[in-house]
Every structure is written in C-alpha cells, then in structure tokens.
Amino acid sequence: MSKVITLTDATFEAEVLNSELPVLVDFWAPWCGPCRMMAPVLDELSLAFDGKLKIAKLDVENPAHQGLASTYRIQSIPALKLFKGGQVVKEYLGYREKAMLGAELVQELDI
Amino acid sequence: MEIQYIKSAEEFEQIKKENEFLVVDFFSEDCPPCEKLAPIYEKMATIFPTVKFTKIFRQGLRPLAELLGVSGSPTVVFFKSGAIQEERLSGEIKENDLVFILEKLSGASAEEIKTEDGVRKTDLCIIGNGPAGITAAIYAARYKVDQIMVGDLAGGLMTSSHKICNFPSQTEISGMELSQMMADQVNALEVPQINARISKVEKNSTGYLLETTNGDQIQTKTVLLTAGTKHRHLGLPNEEDLVGRGVSYCATCDGAFFNNKTVAVIGGSDTANTASLYLAQVANKVYQVYRKGALRGETAWIDQIKENNKIQVIYNTEVIGLSGENQLEGVVLSTPFEGNTVLKVDGAFVEIGSEPDLSLINQLGLATDEGNYVITAKDQTTNQSGVWAAGDITNGSNNFRQIITACSEGAIAAQNIFEYLQRKK
Incomplete structure (x- = not known):
C-alpha cells in the first residue's frame, strides 16, 4: 500500500508549491533502474510519514513534465527534492535505502 | 489469529x-x-x-x-x-x-512465515537478484529447494544496458525489458523474495544468520552470493559534488537530460561503447575519452562508433580532473586535445567498469583474487563451506562477465547446492 501521489504539470503547483505539509518529490522515469528500486522505499515511507510529509512523484519521461524537470535542474535520476513552503530545502540524489532516507527526513523535518 | x-x-x-x-x-x-x-x-x-x-x-x-x-x-x-x-x-x-x-x-507488509523468534528459516538464501541470482532461483525452485532471494533490483546491473544483442533468443532487447522478463519468470514460480539488501552476516552452528536492510532476519543452511559489482568511480576530489550536476554513472538513466548537449564518456569497454552509442542518439556531440590506444570489447559496437560522426574517441588520454563548481563545465585531460587540457562538456558519463563490493565478501570470509573477485571452483563453491558464489562477483567463467555467463554460473550453483542439501538430509 502506498500514499505516494502521482503528480502532473497541472497539479504540481497545488500539490507541491502550495502544500501546507512539506513535500518530498521524486523525479523519476520508467527507464531508470535505480528509480524502480526507489519506488517501494517511497511507498513504505509514505505510510510511515503519513500526516507529517507528503511524498509525490513526477515522471520526467512525460514530455509535458520536461519543463518542470528543467526548472528544477534535473540531470540525474532518481532525484528527490524536499519542498517546504514552495521552496526546495534539501536534495537527495540517487538511490537511498529506507532506513537511511527515513533518518535523514526525520532530521530535516525535525520530527 | x-x-x-x-x-x-x-x-x-x-x-x-x-x-x-x-x-x-x-x-x-x-x-x-x-x-x-x-x-x-x-x-x-x-x-x-x-x-x-x-x-x-x-x-x-x-x-x-x-x-x-x-x-x-x-x-x-x-x-x-x-x-x-x-x-x-x-x-x-x-x-x-x-x-x-x-x-x-x-497497509502491513507480509512478514512471511516468520517463526516465533522472528527469524525466518530456510535452506538456501540467494543474495542478489540479477541474472545469476534469478537463474539460480529458477533452478532451485524446480529442484523444490526451500529458498529465499534477497535483492533490491531485479536484473541488477543489466537494467542500465540500453541494448542487449548477445543474449540467445533476444535479437535486440533493452536491459530493463530482459530484467522484467526474468523477474516475471521467477515470480511465476512463487520464489519467496525480500526487496532489500543483506547488511549483516553471522556464521553459526547451523549455517548463517543474515540480516536485511529492512531488519528481517534469515537463518539459512546455505548462501549463494550473487551480489554483482558496483560502478567504479574516477576518485577525483570534487566528483561526488558534481554527481547529478553533470556527472553520471548511468547513461540510460540520465542521457535524456543531455538532449542536444555535449557530453563525454569515460572508458573504452563494451559498457562505455554502448553508452556512447546511446548518448549519440540524444546529444549533439559525444567525446569518448579512453586511456588506451584502441577500444576493447565487441567489434560490432566499435565499428558502429567509428561510423558514427557524432562520436569522437580521444585515445591515450585520462580524465584527471573535473571543472565546474555547482555544475560540470568540463573534464581535465592528461594530454591536451586540440590544444586544450579542458574539454568543455555539459555531462560526463563515467563508464570505467565495476568492481565487487567487499563488505559482504569480507563478512562471509570469502577468498578473493587481486581484483577483489570471489574465487570459485568449477561447481561455484568458495573457500567457505555452505557458501557459493555466482555471476559478476566471481572470478569464474574465465573472468568473462556477461549476462549469459552469470546465468550459467547461477544454474551450476543451484544444482550443486541441491546436491549438497540432499547429502545433508
């Protein structure tokens, strides 16, 4: 089970930039192996952080999403960016294990 | 309940x-x-x-x-x-x-068949789910060996190959697709699997106690190590800072972000050659920087590189530095190219091979050769009784690390483990 939200260019502003909760956005693409490794980790973290952090993903393969990928200077995936109040406050590049990412998020969110 | x-x-x-x-x-x-x-x-x-x-x-x-x-x-x-x-x-x-x-x-995850003390017991634990691990699991399933496979990416390193043309039955297939097909086969056999890595190994009287990065514990009679290899880095001081800012270890993952840009591929093996060919479809210009005087690997790829006017190979040259602070601006060459020591590029793809991760090898107490590969016998046994190894992590198959040889070693290991378990009964 997962509470990961699937973003589109149309929902990005409302779900991420105007979100009251902090949002961790996973910029990913289906062709990328490490992104596929990340998916179950994020599914589990979305449950563990439910109510404290939103976890969302944006498929950068979709041509409509490439503007956002370029805005956020995505050059390597998976790229996880933590948004607070519409601003990127932290970035995590490449695959990260659940325990490690979880601990980093706890520290960053001060929870 | x-x-x-x-x-x-x-x-x-x-x-x-x-x-x-x-x-x-x-x-x-x-x-x-x-x-x-x-x-x-x-x-x-x-x-x-x-x-x-x-x-x-x-x-x-x-x-x-x-x-x-x-x-x-x-x-x-x-x-x-x-x-x-x-x-x-x-x-x-x-x-x-x-x-x-x-x-x-x-919303709960299946803590499958855990015994009362929370430790899962099995006859065989396969560490890794690349082609060696998956093939071993398929054979072991058909031998009805009680097994569990622990790995975090079905297909392993081959998932990052954009084109595979030397695997029988597949004229041309992407690494991701072939991985998915292998994963489907092992899933259909209902092989128990844990999506994680092994973080801790402890030898005891009945075999090995393994701990996963998820915190699962597995007590197993035998271990098959198929953990493969990881990408080698250049080892340059600002390399880690520039990862994701122009430096990449996966052309298929990140190539698309360099549409119409200039990139460098560092290396001269099959992996580097296929990365150049893939990137040439996306980028404007690909410089392949290689320390030797001729590319190695399959002639078919080398011929394609020579014919591709977007790719220029810079021979007898090493990358000795990366320029740029928050964004890669160029690679520093050991020998000037067209009069410049800095080759201006937007992206650099490091494809200088891969090597085994020593942490599990050391924890299991396995003997390795000078390249850190696990020394295996013809039956894929190692120096430790109860531990087999197969795939890229071994010195087997004449050091020819391919999907097909990984599969072969996995099959041999599974058969030998089956016989070992039969004898022990």
Whole structure:
C-alpha cells in the first residue's frame, strides 16, 4: 500500500508549491533502474510519514513534465527534492535505502 | 489469529462492523481448489494479525453470497471499514495474489512465515537478484529447494544496458525489458523474495544468520552470493559534488537530460561503447575519452562508433580532473586535445567498469583474487563451506562477465547446492 501521489504539470503547483505539509518529490522515469528500486522505499515511507510529509512523484519521461524537470535542474535520476513552503530545502540524489532516507527526513523535518 | 466460521447474515453484519479489515472466503464442500486454498488461507491469518479472517459455507448462506456477487467457490472478498473492495479472488487462488491484496488492504507488509523468534528459516538464501541470482532461483525452485532471494533490483546491473544483442533468443532487447522478463519468470514460480539488501552476516552452528536492510532476519543452511559489482568511480576530489550536476554513472538513466548537449564518456569497454552509442542518439556531440590506444570489447559496437560522426574517441588520454563548481563545465585531460587540457562538456558519463563490493565478501570470509573477485571452483563453491558464489562477483567463467555467463554460473550453483542439501538430509 502506498500514499505516494502521482503528480502532473497541472497539479504540481497545488500539490507541491502550495502544500501546507512539506513535500518530498521524486523525479523519476520508467527507464531508470535505480528509480524502480526507489519506488517501494517511497511507498513504505509514505505510510510511515503519513500526516507529517507528503511524498509525490513526477515522471520526467512525460514530455509535458520536461519543463518542470528543467526548472528544477534535473540531470540525474532518481532525484528527490524536499519542498517546504514552495521552496526546495534539501536534495537527495540517487538511490537511498529506507532506513537511511527515513533518518535523514526525520532530521530535516525535525520530527 | 483464528479463522471464524460465519453462520448467519446477522453474524456477518456484526463482524463487518467490528473489524476495520475483513476477509471472507466463500467455500464449498468437495471443491479441490477450496481445499488447496485452505492451508494458504490459514497461513495468511498468521501473517496478517490486523485482518479478520472468516469463512462462509457458500451453499449455507446463498442469499448473502448472491448479494455480494459471489457465484463460485472459492471466492475471497475483502472489506475495509465495512466497505467491500473492488479486488476479489476466485478459482485457483495463488498465495502471491492473496498476499498482494492483503498488503494493499491492511497497509502491513507480509512478514512471511516468520517463526516465533522472528527469524525466518530456510535452506538456501540467494543474495542478489540479477541474472545469476534469478537463474539460480529458477533452478532451485524446480529442484523444490526451500529458498529465499534477497535483492533490491531485479536484473541488477543489466537494467542500465540500453541494448542487449548477445543474449540467445533476444535479437535486440533493452536491459530493463530482459530484467522484467526474468523477474516475471521467477515470480511465476512463487520464489519467496525480500526487496532489500543483506547488511549483516553471522556464521553459526547451523549455517548463517543474515540480516536485511529492512531488519528481517534469515537463518539459512546455505548462501549463494550473487551480489554483482558496483560502478567504479574516477576518485577525483570534487566528483561526488558534481554527481547529478553533470556527472553520471548511468547513461540510460540520465542521457535524456543531455538532449542536444555535449557530453563525454569515460572508458573504452563494451559498457562505455554502448553508452556512447546511446548518448549519440540524444546529444549533439559525444567525446569518448579512453586511456588506451584502441577500444576493447565487441567489434560490432566499435565499428558502429567509428561510423558514427557524432562520436569522437580521444585515445591515450585520462580524465584527471573535473571543472565546474555547482555544475560540470568540463573534464581535465592528461594530454591536451586540440590544444586544450579542458574539454568543455555539459555531462560526463563515467563508464570505467565495476568492481565487487567487499563488505559482504569480507563478512562471509570469502577468498578473493587481486581484483577483489570471489574465487570459485568449477561447481561455484568458495573457500567457505555452505557458501557459493555466482555471476559478476566471481572470478569464474574465465573472468568473462556477461549476462549469459552469470546465468550459467547461477544454474551450476543451484544444482550443486541441491546436491549438497540432499547429502545433508
């Protein structure tokens, strides 16, 4: 089970930039192996952080999403960016294990 | 938790009200698939303690069954907060499907067949789920070896190959597709799998106690190590800072971000050559920087590189630095190219090979050769009794690390482990 939200260019502003909760956005693409490794980790973290952090993903393969990928200077995936109040406050590049990412998020969110 | 037999519609309504997660198995008498399901269903009841498991004799409560649209046995229906769920299973019900829906329903993950002390016991634990591990799992499944496979990426390193043309039966296929096909095959055999890595190894009197990065514990009689290799880095001081800012170790993952840009590929093996060819489809210009005087690997790729006017190979040159602070601006060359020591590029793809990760090798106490590869015998045994190794991590197959040789080593290991376990019985 997962509470990961699937973003589109149309929902990005409302779900991420105007979100009251902090949002961790996973910029990913289906062709990328490490992104596929990340998916179950994020599914589990979305449950563990439910109510404290939103976890969302944006498929950068979709041509409509490439503007956002370029805005956020995505050059390597998976790229996880933590948004607070519409601003990127932290970035995590490449695959990260659940325990490690979880601990980093706890520290960053001060929870 | 005990399975409750529901005898009346009123009893059903009551249970539905009292339980957040409810599952109902409609069964019949003289029904072979129902009998087949029974032990699986009982097992599920022990695995998912937050879910209420019930059974209804379909012919005994026919109106209720019909109300729920149940017209055959067995049919398993699921309720959450009193609401019937879209998913349901009927006929020949597979354990995996049941686990999948129950996990989705309850949000809990299946702590499969854990014994009372929380340690899962098995005869074989395969570490890694690349082609060696998957092939071994397929063979072991057919030998009916009690096994579990632990890995975090089905297909392993080959998932990052954009084109594979030397695997029999596949004229041309992407690494991701071939990985998916292998994963599908092992899934169809219902091989138990944990999506994680092994973080800790402890030898004891009955074999090895392994701990996963998820915190699962596995006590196993035998271990097959197929953990493969990881990408080698350049080892330059600002390399880590520039990862994701122009430096990449995966052309298929990140190539698309360099549309119409200039990139460098560092290396001269098959992996580097295929990366150049892939990037030439996306980028404006590809410089392939190689320390030797000629590319190595398959002639077919080398010929394609020579014919591709977007790719320029810079021979006898090493990358000795990376320029740029927050964004890669160029690579520093050991020998000037067209008069410049800095080659201006937007991206640099490091493809200088891969090497085994020593942490598990050392924890298992395995002997390695000078390249840190595990020394294996013809039957894939190692210097440690009860431990086999297969695939890219070994010095086997004449050091020819390919998908096909990894599969071959995996098959040999599985057969040898099967014989070993038979002898031990």
